[in-house]
Amino acid sequence: MKRWNSVPAALVMSVSLIALTACEEPKVDAAVFESLQQCKDEPGMLADQCEANFNEARNQHAAVAPKYTSQEDCQADFGDGRCEQAPYKTTSGGSVFMPLMMGYMMGSMLGGRSSMISQPLYRPASSPNNFRTADNRSAGSTTGRTRVASSATSRPSFKSSTIRRGGFGSSGRRFGSGAT
Amino acid sequence: MQRIPVTERPDLARAAAEHGLEYTAGEGITGWDERAYYQFMARQVDEDIEAAAEEIEGLCFQIVDRALGNEEVLRRLGIAEPFWDYMAESWRNNEKNLYGRMDLSYDGNGPAKLLEYNADTPTALYETAVFQWEWLEHAIEAGLAPKDSDQFNDVHESIVKALPQLGVGALSHFACNPDIEDDTETLKYLEECAGEAELKTCFLAMSDIGIDDQGRFTDLDHRVITTLIKLYPWEWIMNEDFGLHVPRSGVQFIEPPWKAILSNKGMLALLWGMFEGHPNLLPAFFEDDPAAASFADAGTYVRKPMLSRQGANIEIVRDGKTLHHTDGLYGDDAHIIQGFQPLPEFGGHYPLVGCWLVASKAVGLCIREDKTLVTGRNARIVPHVIAD
Numbered sequence: 001m002k003r004w005n006s007v008p009a010a011l012v013m014s015v016s017l018i019a020l021t022a023c024e025e026p027k028v029d030a031a032v033f034e035s036l037q038q039c040k041d042e043p044g045m046l047a048d049q050c051e052a053n054f055n056e057a058r059n060q061h062a063a064v065a066p067k068y069t070s071q072e073d074c075q076a077d078f079g080d081g082r083c084e085q086a087p088y089k090t091t092s093g094g095s096v097f098m099p100l101m102m103g104y105m106m107g108s109m110l111g112g113r114s115s116m117i118s119q120p121l122y123r124p125a126s127s128p129n130n131f132r133t134a135d136n137r138s139a140g141s142t143t144g145r146t147r148v149a150s151s152a153t154s155r156p157s158f159k160s161s162t163i164r165r166g167g168f169g170s171s172g173r174r175f176g177s178g179a180t
Numbered sequence: 181m182q183r184i185p186v187t188e189r190p191d192l193a194r195a196a197a198e199h200g201l202e203y204t205a206g207e208g209i210t211g212w213d214e215r216a217y218y219q220f221m222a223r224q225v226d227e228d229i230e231a232a233a234e235e236i237e238g239l240c241f242q243i244v245d246r247a248l249g250n251e252e253v254l255r256r257l258g259i260a261e262p263f264w265d266y267m268a269e270s271w272r273n274n275e276k277n278l279y280g281r282m283d284l285s286y287d288g289n290g291p292a293k294l295l296e297y298n299a300d301t302p303t304a305l306y307e308t309a310v311f312q313w314e315w316l317e318h319a320i321e322a323g324l325a326p327k328d329s330d331q332f333n334d335v336h337e338s339i340v341k342a343l344p345q346l347g348v349g350a351l352s353h354f355a356c357n358p359d360i361e362d363d364t365e366t367l368k369y370l371e372e373c374a375g376e377a378e379l380k381t382c383f384l385a386m387s388d389i390g391i392d393d394q395g396r397f398t399d400l401d402h403r404v405i406t407t408l409i410k411l412y413p414w415e416w417i418m419n420e421d422f423g424l425h426v427p428r429s430g431v432q433f434i435e436p437p438w439k440a441i442l443s444n445k446g447m448l449a450l451l452w453g454m455f456e457g458h459p460n461l462l463p464a465f466f467e468d469d470p471a472a473a474s475f476a477d478a479g480t481y482v483r484k485p486m487l488s489r490q491g492a493n494i495e496i497v498r499d500g501k502t503l504h505h506t507d508g509l510y511g512d513d514a515h516i517i518q519g520f521q522p523l524p525e526f527g528g529h530y531p532l533v534g535c536w537l538v539a540s541k542a543v544g545l546c547i548r549e550d551k552t553l554v555t556g557r558n559a560r561i562v563p564h565v566i567a568d
Contacts, residue, residue, distance in 0.1 A: 067402065088402070096402075158394070159402065167422030168412070169387030172357030175509055178413045179363050180281075180298035180443070180489050 027147040032121065032131060032139055034103045042144055049106075053118040057104035061120040062087050064134035064156040065098035074099060079125040099123075103131055105139050105148070119156050134159075181224060181288025183526035183562075185216045186324040189315075199311055200365065211362070212307055213560035214315055217325065218531060218547050220566050224288055225332045225545065232292050232460045233282050233535040233542040236451075239458065240297065243450040244271060244441045256466055257446045258486065258514060263418055266427035267437040275436035276346045277540065278409070279305070279339065283555070284460075284533045287524035291459040292533065294451070295521070296484075300435050300443030301413050303362050306369040307561045308536060308546035309335035315563045329565040335536050335544035339373045342539040346434060349406035351380045353399055356411035358385045367411040374409075386412050395425050407432045414440035415487050445516050446486045462519035472517040482518045485510040491556035496520060504553050522553055530555070531562065 033039040039050035067086055068074040074083035078099035086096040103121040121131040121139055131139040134156035139148050172178060188208065189195055196203035202210040220229075247253045248268040259267070281302035286292035313333050319325040354371045356363045371381045382399055389405070390398040397405040408431050410417070417423055418440070426433075441447060448464035455461060465472035467483070475481060479500040485493045485508075492508025498520065523530040532555040536544040550559040 157404070158392075159404075163391060163393050165390040166387055167391060167425070168355075168389050168417065168420050169357065169385065170420050171416035172359070172386060172412065175416075175489070176357075177303075177360045177363055177489060178301045178357060178411060178416065179303035179360070179366065180296075180301050180413075 026150050028150045028153060029145070030105055030139070030148045030153060031145050032103060032105050032143050032148075034143055038143060039106075053106035054104055056118040057106070057120045058101065060134075060156065061101045062098070063158050064120065065101070065122070065159065066134065066136075067159045068097045069094055071097050073097075075125075077125060078122060079128060082123070082125070103143070105131070105133070105153070117153075117155055181221075181286070181524075182219045183216050183529065183531070184219055184325075186214070186319070188214045189318055189322075195311075195314070199306075199314075201307075201311070202361070211304070211560055212311065213549065213562050216529075216562055217315075217319065218562060218564040219325075219329075220288070220332075220564060221568050222330075222566050223568075225566055228286060228290075228292050229284065229533060229535050229545065230332065230542040232284070233537060234540075236282060236294055236297075236460055237537060237540050237542075239451055239455050239461075240299075240442050240447070243447060243454055244438055246454065247441050247450060248438065253450065256468075256514075257441065257444045258415070259440060259444075260418060262424055262427065263437065263440075267440060270433075270436045271438040275432070275438065276434075277436055277439055278342060278346065278434050278538065280435075280439075280442070280537050281534045281546075282537065284535060285521045285523050286533045293462050293521045294448070294460055295462070295518075295532070296445055297442055297447065298534075299447075300439045301363075301411050301489075302536075303366040303411070304534065304546055304548065304561055305335070305366045305536075308534075308544055309333065309339070310369070312546065312561070312563045316565060319563070319565070325565045326567040329567045331563075331565055332545040333543075335538065336373070338538035338541065338543040339370065340376050343370075343374050343377045343379060345539070346407075346432075348379060348432065348434075351382060351403065352407040352409055353405045354381055354383045354409045354411075355386045355389060357387075363411045367409070370409060370411075386410070389422070391422060391425060395428055397422070397425070397429050397431055405429075405431055407434065409434040413487075413489075414443060444486050445484050445488075446514075448518055449516050462521055464516055464518040467515040467517055475519075476517050480520050482520050483515050484518060485513045485515050487513055491550075491554045491559075494554050496553055506554050506556055523555070529562075532559070 036054040039045055040047050071083055074097040082100050083097050084100055086098040088096040099122045101120040102123045105121055106118045124132055129141045133139055133152050137152035139152050140146055193203050196209045248271050254264055280299040282297050283295045284292040285295050316331045320329055354367050356367045358364050371383055374381050384399055388400055392398050449466045451461055452464040480498045483495040488510035491506055493511040495505040496503045529549045530553055531547045531549050534546045535542050545564055547562045547564050548555050548559040549562045
């Protein structure tokens with residue numbers, strides 16, 4: 001079973017949403033890089049800043065990346081050889097897979113926008129030149145300084161790891177049907 | 181309103197298999213009986229059932245509105261304090277409801293009387309929406325029912341239309357107690373409707389729901405649950421281990437939390453308290469209300485637990501004597517006292533008229549028949565037609 005099986009439909013949906021809202025949704029300054037080195041090579045970028053932002057994105061990657069319970073499902077969405085094993089197990093002990101981090105977006109390089117966090121970016125198999133956030137928002141295809149839809153800069157959601165199960169169901173075991 | 185005996189389909193076993201219904205040779209389909217049908221006139225359905233149900237729904241909204249701001253009432257309904265604000269907020273935010281079934285005592289004449297409202301976890305949905313309709317097509321073709329027969333049954337279309345309007349997230353989870361076939365079938369049917377409405381769904385057992393370190397509920401694949409369409413009563417959810425996490429879980433529940441007021445039979449007392457004398461209501465009182473004692477003194481009444489299912493623990497008293505009572509697991513809970521409006525009798529059968537509401541519109545009818553005055557677990561759905 002897939003862990004995050006909504007990629008294709010969600011892609012279609014967010015593409016059309018962006019088309020529909022292109023006039024309304026404000027774009028904001030951001031910077032997108034494929035690698036730490038690319039950031040350091042960008043004129044005007046400070047190496048320390050590149051590194052701090054890269055690390056911030058890298059540290060989030062495992063938590064926010066979409067998760068799958070099979071390598072094939074992950075590769076179907078992100079391309080052959082573009083998935084890795086996540087540092088999680090399913091409750092039944094199975095492996096969990098997630099796409100490789102293919103870049104990162106930083107928002108704080110222009111000063112003052114400290115509320116904008118850095119985050120990892122991915123490239124979907126369906127449009128491998130484009131970047132997507134972990135929540136499947138378009139971050140465009142341009143590297144370096146760019147402008148992205150402000151929704152793409154919001155904090156990516158955590159793809160959770162369950163700490164406990166079985167907190168529901170006891171009344172059903174006692175009473176049987178819940179129907180009326 | 182007539183009860184018309186007819187022959188059942190010769191290939192009933194095949195029809196059952198096709199629809200995934202349980203069939204036993206000699207007994208037929210569990211919970212279904214097509215050896216008779218009920219015939220209504222259009223006026224009876226339009227005015228006495230459909231219009232009445234929608235009017236009652238309007239009254240229900242008024243008691244919900246009032247109850248949610250009244251601690252004494254919430255306490256009487258047995259709703260724990262941590263859920264008061266949560267329920268009130270769900271009402272203020274207009275969190276949408278999907279469905280419910282009002283059970284009415286109706287004999288074809290005069291106003292239908294509300295016996296109870298299954299506002300949270302109604303079943304018999306598939307049999308009403310799909311199987312009953314298919315029966316009608318057969319019955320007309322086989323000449324069992326008049327050629328121009330109709331049925332009050334827009335249930336399926338209404339659900340498919342209502343589901344995408346609930347504002348559900350990218351993925352809707354469906355959960356119940358999977359050990360119970362009736363519950364599972366009903367919920368699987370709802371999931372099919374969601375599929376037809378092109379929503380993404382995931383089915384799981386209530387007991388498989390997990391929680392993460394942020395207090396969010398998760399499925400077996402660790403996906404955070406954002407919409408939960410549950411066939412599991414609110415009072416159970418609130419009382420179980422994870423219950424206290426519900427208000428801050430961020431989950432949209434269908435039915436929404438405010439429905440817990442209406443699925444509680446205490447609502448019948450609230451309705452009577454606010455709309456005493458309404459033609460579709462029976463007198464009803466909380467048992468600990470002095471008015472209940474004086475009403476019961478007259479010797480004829482029905483005593484029901486505020487939270488019970490499928491006719492359990494109900495006692496009918498007439499002229500000071502117990503006329504009928506049912507056993508069950510709910511006898512220790514708080515009760516209401518309700519006026520006695522016997523179900524009509526058709527040759528030893530007691531039909532209970534269930535009116536389905538989807539998104540608060542009356543959209544269909546199912547008749548459940550039992551051999552006693554209390555409609556219990558052995559009740560069977562008998563199809564209906566409308567023909568003048």
